[in-house]
Amino acid sequence: MTNKKIRVGIIGLNPDSQWASKSHFPALKHLSDDFELVGVANSTYESALKTANALNIPIAFKSAVELIHSNEIDLVTITVKVSSHLNLVKEALYAGKHIYCEHPLGVNLKETMELAELASKCNVVAAVGTQMPFAPEVIYLERLIKENYPGRVLSTSLIGSGIFWSNETMASLYYMYDKAAGATMLNIPLAHTLTGFQKVLGPINTLKAKMISNFSTVKIKDTGEVKPKTAEDQIMIIGDLKSGAAFSIHYRAGMSKGTNFLWEINGTEGDIQVTGNLGHGQFAQLTIMGARHDEKTMTKLDPPRELMAGLPEGLLARNVANLYKAIAYDIRNNTHTAPSFSDSVSLFTLLNAIEASGAAAS
Structure with missing residues (x-):
């Protein structure tokens, strides 16, 4: 991938939420030269449809697995409870997708190490949302x-x-x-x-x-x-x-x-x-x-x-946008500037x- 926009699908985005809709959504909109928010998947299809309609997102996926395996998605962003991270991240890695998973990556060190080991074998950018x-x-x-x-x-x-x-x-x-x-x-x-x-x-x-x-x-x-x-x-x-x-x-x-x-x-x-x-x-x-x-x-x-410079005004979106910029740079240049799964192992x-x-x- 060179200068093409990175197509993003978010798992866990609700227009009424206090995190993803106030951080990831405006961050991606602000970084429209690099990213295109293509789809959303939630716990139910009805919820995904509601979000897609409210936030003008093109595709409401019937499930997270469908989003992960879609040819329309390059980067999977995971913003659901930590207990669901293991299976979703593994699915995305097996599908060969780039990943932005919110911290904590796993519920414990064992899960985090398992995901880091799997990510090391995949030719993808696997980043964790430690934004500070x-x-x-x-x-x-x-x-x-x-x-x-x-x-x-x-x-x-x-x-x-x-x-x-x-x-x-x-x-x-x-x-x-x-x-x-x-x-x-x-x-x-x-x-x-x-x-x-x-x-x-x-x-x-x-x-x-x-x-x-x-x-x-x-x-x-x-x-x-x-x-x-x-x-x-x-x-x-x-x-x-x-x-x-x-x-x-x-x-x-x-x-x-x-x-x-x-x-x-x-x-x-x-x-x-x-x-x-x-x-x-x-x-x-x-x-x-x-x-x-x-x-x-x-x-x-x-x-x-x-x-x-180049950051959205909203405080919640600003640091997330800076991390997305690092992910875009890594995807385009095969570098490792965003927090990695290995960094999560060290933190845990x-x-x-x-x-x-x-x-x-x-």
């Missing part, structure tokens, strides 16, 4: 560190709110409170943030963790039921980076009336502070402040305009190390 490293603010942060804005990094600390995983939820979201479903606070907001964290400061070297559950049950607000909760609601990690810098991270469930995202980087020549409205670094609005040398107060450090290995350390400390 593609945020212009994160790209700029990495540049600031490489340019020694704070000098040698001595330590870094990060605190984030997970929004969910407290003691109340809706029936449609209850699966996230079950560790076996693979969509916990560790696997989603903290995992996404760790990809951006390590993009900027480099890999984690050693760690110790503590994971706590303040609530063993969760109330389902729309049904009144009370159900078991196995996903932890407090995650604390300390350790050192490969660079030698000390780090600490604390994620807590729910939302704070104070700070919901605060990341500080302290160096020999200055300090950087990153704040956000949410602990989900992959779609938080991040603000960078900094001070160095003899400066007494921090000033705002805005990413250069060129990092924002880190998550398992956090969980194992937390279990040992309990």
